[in-house]
Amino acid sequence: GQYYRLTRNDAYWGKDEPYLDEIVYQVLPDRTSAAAALEAEEIQLAAFSAVPLADLDRISKVPGLKVITKGYEGLTYQLVVEINHRRKELADLKVRQAIAHAIDKDFVVKTIFLGYAATATGPVPKNDPQFYTADVPTYPFDVAKANALLDEAGYKRADDGKRFALKLLPAPYFNETKQFGDYLRQALAAIGIDAQIVNNDSAAHIKAVYTDHAFDLAVGPPVFRGDPAISTTILVQSGIPDGVPFSNQGGYKNAELDALIVKASETLDTSARTELYKEFQKKVAADLPLINVAEWSFISVARDTVGNIANNPRWA
Template structure:
């Protein structure tokens, strides 16, 4: 379809960035953790596939990361940004043709069978490379996985592959599933995709459509004295106003990923026993994105794209759409990723006159009706702010003679 799409995948210079906020109970927050109890939290979606080895997305991770573990996870305290999970160490060869993982000993799957390097090899070759939505790109040159012993997995690549690429992919793209559960039958149709069997601190227990997901404590977890909780309930609350009400009423204790309306955050922050925080979301920064379809003749012209960038009043979007809970960004890499972030990139100030001049230079003069050409605008169907920005962008483009037709998907 012609036009451009608002989504979270890539970002033009100068688009808005929102750090997700979380409301959690304050009492006992800094105290010594106590054993037992149940945590009830809001879930704003119901993933059809709970296998993160196949579907690497926030909605799936939100539930399944407590059940299915990765080789390593993101860490904001360590110097290299990673913390061990199923792998204790990872080392890349100088020629870029192999990466060696040393695995954790004594880990068991939820059905009691031992976790070994064979599970890692199977997950990488049979799922991450051919089936995973993101792994198909990262692991496209993975040729084989050697398993010299139960606690060693050596990834061999057909072409030199940057070790940094593999390292950065581990927290999101290295969920390991049990070979003995998936090796028979079609992987995509395996019932374990909807009732995962993992090595994590919690076991999948129950799902009631439209109501909740229930996880129970893994009493045989490899983590010493973990987990503390006996149970986690993900209460399905797709409407953020309902999540805010449930939080204030004490029906839930956690509303993550900005599961409550931004307009309610200030009020909720003053409710005794509740706290609004952003720490811990460094690797999940919400980014409001404008994706442009370069196959459209008009949008293939750099002057047209620059004009669109100049037409967007980012400060207005931050104050009006995000109520100040956001900051303008310079590109797809957020400031809280200093390893890759740089502010030394071109930015485009809000300047309607400049935008109109660029479109004139590109040869798209306004017609008698004041219009230059028409585009289709597809706002992503999640987060109210994304939809509101779609309405704003349509008006901003109209101000420079571009007729943007909103298409609901």
């Protein structure tokens, strides 16, 4: 197979470093092959969630292997429902609230993520001790309330039980995002929304969602990178050029939220900046430019012979 080989630089300035003679980065064809390569001792470490969640329980019981869930707290995957606000129905806040109430986040975490995730309350994950706040509007799983909101919005069920149809594009990067797409289709059917799934490869998905805007709902896994200004505000801020992946390409515009984002990015005082980003979370959770469903950290799997795996979210 293909690989990258890094060899020790004996002229390195650090005394007795590096410790290893070489590191070989093995290129694998897909994520499902990582577990097999570990078991066959072809590789000693699979980082950045290279091993699918579905394999973790089994592989944790294999002698000589260990599953490591710590070390990536500064990088968090976020399962979000991206919304195209150009669509009349989705521009209605009551419809967005109905969709949020139709999603059973606990079920998603337990069934799709097999417990290796947490429910989300907003755009900043719970494992961020500086910026996260739980003081935001929430949308408990409530099918009756979701149906009532759609009725109030004027979208009554037709004779076939359907209110309207939507085009749903699940991101193809993980089994979990695709599985959530299937779940979301069923959850929306329960409230009379006919979600028609369009599955694409990675390149086609990025083009459809972030350049062509050829979607109504999309399932995305953006990564929170330790600070809302780095990776999160771009998901809801208006004025982002077309073609920028993992950004607000749903036509959402909120002048008050935009102003708050700019103010927070320009604020140097740490305490004041933190409070601004807590206000940011409240506004996003209230207006639902997107729906945050779950969050999960990167997971490593290593052989017992590998020690001192750095507890640093950017080590690799």
